[in-house]
Amino acid sequence: MAGANEGFASLSESYLFPEVARRIRAFQEKYPEKRVLKLSIGNTTEAITPTIARAMEDKVRSLSRTDTYSGYGDEQGESALRTALSRHYLKEYGVSIDEDDFFISDGSKSDAANIQQIFSNESIVAVQDPAYPVYVDSTVALGRGGTLDQSTGRYSRIVYMPGKRGNGFVASPPDVHADIIFLCFPNNPTGAVAGRRELEAFVEYAHRENAVIVFDSAYSDYIETEGIPHSIYQIDGAMDCAIEIGSFSKNAGFTGVRLGWAVVPKALKSDDGKAGLLHKLWLRRQSTFFNGASNIAQSGGIAALSDEGRMECLGLVGYYKENARIISEALSSLGLSFTGGKDSPYLWLECPDGLSSWEFFDHLLSKTGVAVTPGSGFGSCGEGYVRISSYGHRSDILEAVSSLKENL
């Protein structure tokens, strides 16, 4: 029978962003003269930079001439882009990665979800709590979640690694076994970054438990603090136990253009202690279920990794980081307690007066017109917090900050 897949059917509906949108609509209907000031968007707002735009325009023009047209590319991604990434890792992180270990994709969300396909269906998945919802959702969809506890929103087979004030929102490795460990630093939603020691603990855990770390480095360009690793491969021993997922979304503004990469090293070991198989299976997965990222986006990616491109991208990142600084200053002046906003585009604000995430969301919206994202939507440890995003035009950020200062 063409029955529905149980994993997908058991995935609870996304509630967070639709509910945020619903409450904003209700507010606007009640106060049609007021403008909602959104600090809730995890989406880029500033233009693609000149070097990158030029490269993509050139690519379109070259596709429109028969002598320079090209069709299907390499499913693993253009060699020039993989070479550029390999050089980028060496130059900026001092890490040597073979270009064949890079797999170009249409973005880190796809990779973070699809990567689980190469692992055994019995795999135990560990996630940070709070976390970007895709790690849990893809685990559940693939039938690895177990049963949902409605009261906590937690799944029985998933290992949760709490990020709380006590550990600076940097989870420790779990004290039980897990096979696949999702880590995201700088973290979405908390804005926390992990130091060398903290990442070393995860690499040690992975070696001890024959586990694989999936390290989501989508926000690595936001790191400014010296000594904070940008890549998991800056940790000794990570090459045989870690996959890294990277993105052009938040530094080159490619949220809509779609381009990312995964590093699945040939040195990566599976549970039998042998290297090579997981690399081979990911290649097979990408060759079967994917047909390469858009060649226009890939031309943009190559340009983004050139010297000029890097300068421009870091300029773009600097713009959002200045937004984050402005927001941080305002929150501090209001005496509010928060983390993040320094090496990250996100700020993680503790709800004052013991309010819950949604209570504070409602309070903020009604008093100041500012919309944020309730932390409880990212996991049960997010309760009592809200995420503030620094993505937005400067003028909108300044307006939101003014309203916070005047009306909160």
Next chain:
Amino acid sequence: MAGANEGFASLSESYLFPEVARRIRAFQEKYPEKRVLKLSIGNTTEAITPTIARAMEDKVRSLSRTDTYSGYGDEQGESALRTALSRHYLKEYGVSIDEDDFFISDGSKSDAANIQQIFSNESIVAVQDPAYPVYVDSTVALGRGGTLDQSTGRYSRIVYMPGKRGNGFVASPPDVHADIIFLCFPNNPTGAVAGRRELEAFVEYAHRENAVIVFDSAYSDYIETEGIPHSIYQIDGAMDCAIEIGSFSKNAGFTGVRLGWAVVPKALKSDDGKAGLLHKLWLRRQSTFFNGASNIAQSGGIAALSDEGRMECLGLVGYYKENARIISEALSSLGLSFTGGKDSPYLWLECPDGLSSWEFFDHLLSKTGVAVTPGSGFGSCGEGYVRISSYGHRSDILEAVSSLKENL
């Protein structure tokens, strides 16, 4: 343990195209002065047309200005593109499909493979034999293949629907139960097209067996014969039992740009006879494992569906069809037996003198320098045939045809 996925690990390595490449290399080493004339490529070679290129250049420029920049799009695809597809189906096929039933993707290969994720793991998959390898490969990777019979290359849990000379290479519905039926017309590799009656038989089968048809219409623009359906939805009753997968690759030349769509109607029923669930699960799958097709490609897709765009795309299709006509004429003049090449870019040539696919491949290459694709690589019913592709520059096609006429 971070063990490897059994389905992916049991997927046998792709042998066809690497082996074709290896034999071509060996030939070139032996005869360095000879040029290999490739009629083996299923890849577009002609430039993107002006209307489409202009739209994509404009999109890049609009992304490079802050006032017109946009980030994440709708995971289901831009509304304007889904509206354009809905109009296209109504205008060209007389079929009314709600724009919410379209899901924009990065291409039909991804959709053909990923669509299986929404179905039960117990699903029995039926495929045409010969067939585009992705249907079988994705079935095996998802653990639904059963065991491989090394001697036939067939999997125990897959239902094969033979396409042979006797049925004009148009398979009939199987006489056993299947849950998911992959159909591709115009067919890759045989070039066969299915008439209304033949498709009606599949729709009847699907209704009887509570099965779902996945109809791959990637080559529909190549149909010129009156009365041949371009879309499965031109068959009465298909809306509640069929998914259709479409592509901009072979008409707009988007093999490298990457853009396609799936129609998963809200009316589609799952095995409990209820409509809506499969549509909802595909939306959930795409929202969790995907983040939308490149917005630049989507702008190109919208332009491709405009009146000018359609004219240009059909011109591009006409170019390859003229190639196919030239090849057909040559094969006929040589007294060779083949099908396809009329409503399709592919010709399916019976190997003369009882030669096997690889024997004839070697014979053709050594005598004429022309490379084709051995039919046995597409399934056991492909043995004794080779696929000839009409993708290529006209001058290359003419050169190949001359060599065939002179040297075969």
